[in-house]
Amino acid sequence: MKKWQKIAGLIIFFLITLYEFLTWANTYVYLKYVVEPTDNDLLIEQSYMYIDGLSLGMWMNLSLAIFLFICLWRKGMNKTYPSPIKPISVEKIIIPFTFERAYCHIGVTTDNSGIERMEVYFVRNDKTAICYANSSFNQVVIDDAKLDKYDNLKINIGTINSIRETIGLANHIIKLSDERLIVFEVLPKGYGELYESVTIIAPSDDEYSDYLEDYKQGKEIDF
Secondary structure (H helix, E strand, O other): OOHHHHHHHHHHHHHHHHHHHHHHHHHHHHHHHHHHHHOOHHHHHHHHHHHHHHHHHHHHHHHHHHHHHHHHHHHHHHOOOOOOEEEOOOOOOOOOEEEOEEEEEEEEEEOOOOEEEEEEEEEOOOOEEEEEEOOEEEEEEEOHHHHHHOEEOOOOOEEEEEEEEOOOOOOEEEEEOOOOEEEEEEEEOOOOOEEEEEEEEOOOOOOHHHHHHHHHOOEEOOO
16 A cells, blocks of 8 residues: 555544544433433333444444455555566577567565665567666566556667666666667655656657766666
Protein backbone atom coordinates (compact mmCIF):
# COMPACT_ATOMS: atom_id res chain seq x y z
CA MET A 1 0.00 0.00 0.00
CA LYS A 2 1.13 3.54 -0.72
CA LYS A 3 1.65 5.99 2.10
CA TRP A 4 -1.45 8.08 1.29
CA GLN A 5 -3.58 4.92 1.30
CA LYS A 6 -2.27 3.99 4.75
CA ILE A 7 -2.96 7.47 6.11
CA ALA A 8 -6.45 7.56 4.58
CA GLY A 9 -7.19 4.09 5.97
CA LEU A 10 -6.16 5.05 9.49
CA ILE A 11 -8.30 8.21 9.38
CA ILE A 12 -11.32 6.28 8.07
CA PHE A 13 -11.00 3.57 10.73
CA PHE A 14 -10.72 6.21 13.45
CA LEU A 15 -13.91 7.90 12.22
CA ILE A 16 -15.75 4.55 11.95
CA THR A 17 -14.67 3.59 15.47
CA LEU A 18 -15.77 6.96 16.84
CA TYR A 19 -19.14 6.73 15.07
CA GLU A 20 -19.82 3.19 16.31
CA PHE A 21 -18.83 4.07 19.87
CA LEU A 22 -21.08 7.15 19.90
CA THR A 23 -23.96 5.15 18.39
CA TRP A 24 -23.53 2.40 20.96
CA ALA A 25 -23.30 4.90 23.86
CA ASN A 26 -26.28 6.93 22.65
CA THR A 27 -28.44 3.82 22.37
CA TYR A 28 -27.64 2.67 25.90
CA VAL A 29 -28.33 6.15 27.26
CA TYR A 30 -31.68 6.14 25.43
CA LEU A 31 -32.58 2.74 26.92
CA LYS A 32 -31.46 3.79 30.40
CA TYR A 33 -33.32 7.09 30.60
CA VAL A 34 -36.22 6.71 28.17
CA VAL A 35 -37.19 3.05 27.89
CA GLU A 36 -36.51 1.88 31.46
CA PRO A 37 -38.75 4.53 33.10
CA THR A 38 -41.73 2.97 31.27
CA ASP A 39 -41.46 -0.03 33.64
CA ASN A 40 -42.29 -2.37 30.74
CA ASP A 41 -40.05 -5.29 31.70
CA LEU A 42 -40.62 -7.23 28.48
CA LEU A 43 -39.87 -4.21 26.28
CA ILE A 44 -36.78 -3.37 28.31
CA GLU A 45 -35.43 -6.93 28.16
CA GLN A 46 -36.02 -7.22 24.41
CA SER A 47 -34.47 -3.80 23.77
CA TYR A 48 -31.28 -4.73 25.60
CA MET A 49 -31.11 -8.04 23.72
CA TYR A 50 -31.43 -6.24 20.38
CA ILE A 51 -28.84 -3.60 21.22
CA ASP A 52 -26.41 -6.24 22.53
CA GLY A 53 -26.73 -8.17 19.27
CA LEU A 54 -26.34 -5.01 17.20
CA SER A 55 -23.28 -3.94 19.19
CA LEU A 56 -21.66 -7.34 18.76
CA GLY A 57 -22.21 -7.21 15.00
CA MET A 58 -20.82 -3.67 14.73
CA TRP A 59 -17.65 -4.48 16.67
CA MET A 60 -17.13 -7.72 14.73
CA ASN A 61 -17.41 -5.85 11.43
CA LEU A 62 -14.94 -3.24 12.62
CA SER A 63 -12.51 -5.90 13.85
CA LEU A 64 -12.70 -7.74 10.51
CA ALA A 65 -12.13 -4.52 8.56
CA ILE A 66 -9.09 -3.64 10.68
CA PHE A 67 -7.71 -7.17 10.27
CA LEU A 68 -8.04 -6.99 6.47
CA PHE A 69 -6.46 -3.52 6.45
CA ILE A 70 -3.46 -4.81 8.43
CA CYS A 71 -3.11 -7.75 6.01
CA LEU A 72 -3.09 -5.38 3.01
CA TRP A 73 -0.59 -3.13 4.79
CA ARG A 74 1.79 -6.04 5.44
CA LYS A 75 1.28 -7.42 1.94
CA GLY A 76 2.28 -4.06 0.47
CA MET A 77 5.47 -4.10 2.55
CA ASN A 78 6.44 -7.65 1.56
CA LYS A 79 5.18 -7.67 -2.00
CA THR A 80 7.54 -9.03 -4.63
CA TYR A 81 7.08 -9.25 -8.36
CA PRO A 82 8.21 -12.16 -10.55
CA SER A 83 10.78 -11.01 -13.06
CA PRO A 84 10.33 -11.92 -16.74
CA ILE A 85 14.09 -12.12 -17.20
CA LYS A 86 17.07 -14.37 -16.65
CA PRO A 87 20.73 -13.38 -16.87
CA ILE A 88 22.75 -14.19 -19.97
CA SER A 89 25.85 -16.23 -19.21
CA VAL A 90 27.26 -16.43 -22.74
CA GLU A 91 27.62 -14.20 -25.80
CA LYS A 92 28.15 -10.89 -24.10
CA ILE A 93 26.02 -8.04 -25.46
CA ILE A 94 28.00 -5.56 -27.52
CA ILE A 95 27.21 -1.85 -27.83
CA PRO A 96 26.03 -0.38 -30.21
CA PHE A 97 22.94 -2.43 -29.38
CA THR A 98 19.93 -2.30 -31.72
CA PHE A 99 16.59 -3.13 -30.09
CA GLU A 100 13.13 -3.64 -31.60
CA ARG A 101 10.99 -3.03 -28.51
CA ALA A 102 11.25 -1.19 -25.22
CA TYR A 103 9.20 -1.86 -22.08
CA CYS A 104 8.84 -0.07 -18.76
CA HIS A 105 7.32 -1.14 -15.45
CA ILE A 106 7.11 1.63 -12.84
CA GLY A 107 6.58 0.89 -9.15
CA VAL A 108 8.09 -2.60 -9.15
CA THR A 109 9.12 -2.45 -5.51
CA THR A 110 10.32 -0.06 -2.82
CA ASP A 111 13.84 -0.58 -1.51
CA ASN A 112 15.29 0.10 1.94
CA SER A 113 16.11 3.68 1.01
CA GLY A 114 12.42 4.37 0.34
CA ILE A 115 12.81 4.74 -3.43
CA GLU A 116 10.05 3.21 -5.56
CA ARG A 117 11.99 1.28 -8.19
CA MET A 118 11.18 0.43 -11.80
CA GLU A 119 12.35 -1.92 -14.56
CA VAL A 120 13.10 -1.02 -18.19
CA TYR A 121 13.88 -3.47 -21.01
CA PHE A 122 15.37 -2.86 -24.46
CA VAL A 123 14.59 -6.08 -26.34
CA ARG A 124 15.90 -7.60 -29.57
CA ASN A 125 14.01 -10.11 -31.69
CA ASP A 126 16.25 -12.94 -30.43
CA LYS A 127 14.86 -12.25 -26.90
CA THR A 128 18.17 -10.87 -25.64
CA ALA A 129 17.85 -7.52 -23.94
CA ILE A 130 19.48 -4.82 -21.89
CA CYS A 131 17.63 -4.45 -18.59
CA TYR A 132 17.65 -1.56 -16.13
CA ALA A 133 16.66 -2.76 -12.65
CA ASN A 134 17.75 -1.93 -9.11
CA SER A 135 19.59 1.12 -10.43
CA SER A 136 21.93 -0.94 -12.63
CA PHE A 137 22.09 -2.36 -16.15
CA ASN A 138 22.36 -6.05 -17.04
CA GLN A 139 22.13 -8.27 -20.11
CA VAL A 140 19.17 -10.65 -19.92
CA VAL A 141 16.87 -12.98 -21.85
CA ILE A 142 13.19 -11.97 -22.01
CA ASP A 143 10.15 -14.18 -21.45
CA ASP A 144 7.55 -12.49 -23.69
CA ALA A 145 4.66 -14.23 -21.94
CA LYS A 146 5.24 -12.14 -18.81
CA LEU A 147 5.63 -8.74 -20.48
CA ASP A 148 1.89 -8.05 -20.83
CA LYS A 149 1.87 -6.08 -17.57
CA TYR A 150 4.65 -3.77 -18.81
CA ASP A 151 4.05 -0.46 -20.56
CA ASN A 152 5.46 0.39 -23.97
CA LEU A 153 8.26 2.94 -23.67
CA LYS A 154 7.18 4.56 -26.97
CA ILE A 155 10.43 3.67 -28.72
CA ASN A 156 9.67 1.19 -31.48
CA ILE A 157 13.22 0.75 -32.78
CA GLY A 158 16.48 2.26 -31.64
CA THR A 159 20.20 1.73 -31.34
CA ILE A 160 21.97 2.31 -28.03
CA ASN A 161 25.35 3.92 -28.66
CA SER A 162 26.37 4.15 -25.01
CA ILE A 163 25.14 4.11 -21.42
CA ARG A 164 26.68 6.42 -18.86
CA GLU A 165 26.41 6.79 -15.12
CA THR A 166 25.99 10.46 -14.26
CA ILE A 167 26.04 12.61 -11.13
CA GLY A 168 24.31 15.76 -12.36
CA LEU A 169 20.69 16.03 -13.42
CA ALA A 170 20.19 12.27 -13.77
CA ASN A 171 21.52 8.95 -12.44
CA HIS A 172 21.99 7.25 -15.82
CA ILE A 173 21.66 8.48 -19.41
CA ILE A 174 21.45 6.38 -22.59
CA LYS A 175 22.35 7.99 -25.90
CA LEU A 176 20.70 6.59 -29.05
CA SER A 177 22.13 6.73 -32.56
CA ASP A 178 19.51 9.33 -33.55
CA GLU A 179 20.85 11.63 -30.78
CA ARG A 180 17.88 11.14 -28.45
CA LEU A 181 18.63 10.68 -24.77
CA ILE A 182 16.90 8.26 -22.39
CA VAL A 183 17.20 9.70 -18.90
CA PHE A 184 16.90 7.70 -15.66
CA GLU A 185 16.47 9.77 -12.50
CA VAL A 186 14.94 9.73 -9.02
CA LEU A 187 12.14 12.24 -8.43
CA PRO A 188 10.04 13.29 -5.40
CA LYS A 189 6.41 12.14 -5.23
CA GLY A 190 4.95 13.80 -2.14
CA TYR A 191 4.89 12.69 1.52
CA GLY A 192 8.70 12.57 1.28
CA GLU A 193 8.60 9.59 -1.10
CA LEU A 194 10.93 9.14 -4.07
CA TYR A 195 10.42 7.23 -7.28
CA GLU A 196 12.48 6.31 -10.33
CA SER A 197 11.52 7.87 -13.64
CA VAL A 198 12.54 7.29 -17.26
CA THR A 199 12.18 10.10 -19.82
CA ILE A 200 12.96 10.35 -23.54
CA ILE A 201 14.63 13.66 -24.36
CA ALA A 202 14.66 14.71 -28.04
CA PRO A 203 17.23 17.18 -29.46
CA SER A 204 14.41 19.69 -29.95
CA ASP A 205 13.50 19.72 -26.24
CA ASP A 206 14.51 22.76 -24.18
CA GLU A 207 16.35 20.72 -21.56
CA TYR A 208 18.28 18.62 -24.11
CA SER A 209 21.51 20.63 -23.89
CA ASP A 210 21.59 20.34 -20.08
CA TYR A 211 21.14 16.58 -20.13
CA LEU A 212 23.65 16.22 -22.99
CA GLU A 213 26.26 18.06 -20.93
CA ASP A 214 25.47 15.77 -17.99
CA TYR A 215 25.88 12.78 -20.32
CA LYS A 216 29.26 13.99 -21.61
CA GLN A 217 30.60 14.19 -18.07
CA GLY A 218 29.28 10.74 -17.17
CA LYS A 219 31.15 7.47 -16.74
CA GLU A 220 30.73 4.84 -19.48
CA ILE A 221 29.09 1.56 -18.39
CA ASP A 222 30.77 -1.55 -19.80
CA PHE A 223 29.01 -4.90 -19.89
